Amino acid sequence: MPLGTLDRTPPPFFKxxxxxxxxxxxCSALALFLMVADARFRITQxxxxxxxxxxxxxxxxxxxxVLVVRTVQDYFVSLNTALNNEEQARRKLILQSQRAGQVEQLLNENTQLRKLLGLRERLNTPSTAAEVLYDAADPYSRKVIIDKGLAQGISAGSPVIDESGVLGQVTRVHPLIxxxxxxxxxxxxxxxxxxxxGARGIVYGDAGRFGSGGLELRYMAANADVQPGDLLTTSGIDGVYPPGIPVAxxxxxxxxxxxAFARIVCVPQSQVAGVRHVMVLKSLLNQIPPRPAPDDAVPPQKRAAGRK
Known part of the structure; x- marks a missing residue:
């Protein structure tokens, strides 16, 4: 091979x-130039x-x-916050509703107790306040159970009233109820x-006859002066109920x-359904003095002493 054809240039490694x-x-001078030129002439803007x-x-x-992820995160955070706020609002609403019901119940009880105490002030009979626990289980009778018994001095035959009038009579007494x-x-x-x-009569319970929770004024003549709207109060001649308490x-x-008799339907004045607080009066039978013995039963010595 002729020597003139050989490439005598060094390889790139040795360049x-x-x-x-x-x-x-x-590079530093170029960078400095570009910074000065950009600051002066804004050529790079x-x-x-x-x-x-x-x-x-x-x-x-x-x-x-990134925006989608942020949007999804914000959505779930907002949803969680809204659910928490709704739960708190529900709890507050339930609590407020409960408190409102309690306030209304307390106001009703306060009104009933004030009326009951007002009726008690007009009576001279000793009494005991009681609360109705529940209705009796017998569906064929109209009875309730109160929270006072022999331990509180309650006796059978005692009349029971509420703030509106006569409610009933104690018929059975237990130690505590x-x-x-x-x-x-x-x-x-x-x-x-x-x-x-001023006419007297007798009112009988007629539950189940003319409708649940009614009364009937019986044995009144057909021409008796009785009109709808007449108020019937206790007469006091039975020795059980004090006179003047509204009945029906x-x-x-x-x-x-x-x-020969008129059929007279009455509405009780007391709250026979749903009553809560009652007043148990002391029976008048215990306060009536004993009937004096006839003269034939008195010994002759006492009779003569009495004449002297």
């Missing part, structure tokens, strides 16, 4: 360019604007996943006085030509 210090100085315009779609696409038979029970009978006319109000008078 020597500018030194590293020279490159550093050139159009370049920056062009680059930003070109890169904006890329940035917009790159930020979409008592059974009260309501005025609407078919076994109850109360001597009454018509406050308008006449609601219907049926004068039948085929009968």
């Amino acid at each position: 020597q360019g500018p030194s590293a210090l020279s490159k550093l100085m050139v 159009p370049i920056r604007a062009a680059v930003a315009t070109v890169l904006f779609p890329v940035q917009w696409l790159a930020m979409r996943p 008592s059974e009260v038979t309501l005025v609407t029970d078919s076994d109850q009978a109360i001597p009454v006085l018509n406050t308008r006319t 109000k006449v609601s219907k008078v049926d004068r039948r030509p085929d009968s």
Whole structure:
């Protein structure tokens, strides 16, 4: 091979360019020039604007996943906050409703107790306050159970009233509780006085006859002066109920030509259904003095001493 055809250039590994210090100085001078030129003449601002315009779609696409993740996180955080607020609002609403019911119940009880105490002040009979526990289990009678018994001095036959009038009579006494038979029970009978006319009569319970919870004024003549709206109070002649306590109000008078007596339906004045607080009066039978013995039963010595 002729020597003229040989490439005498050294391989790239052995080529020597500018030194590293020279490159550093050139780059530093160029950077300094560009900074001074940019500060003075703002020559790079159009370049920056062009680059930003070109890169904006890329940035917009790159930020979409981040925004989606943030939106989902915000949604779940807002949903959790809304659920917590709703739960707290429900609890507050339930608590306020419960408190409102308690306030209304206390106001009703306060009103009933004030009326009951007002009625008690008009009576001179000793009494004991009691609370109704529950209704008796017998569906064929009208009875309630109160929380006072022999331990509190309750005796059988004692009348029971509420703030509106006569409620019933104690018919059975236990050590701690008592059974009260309501005025609407078919076994109850109360001597009454018509406050308008002064006529006396007897009111009987008629539960199940003319409707649940009613009363009937029986054995009144067909031409008796009784009108709807007449107030019937206790007459006091039975020695059980003090006189003047409201018992019932006449609601219907049926004068039948085929009968000598009128059918008179009454509505009890007391709350026979749903009563809560009652007053148990001391029976008047224990306060009535014993009947004096006849003269035939008195020994002659005492009879003569009495004449002297």
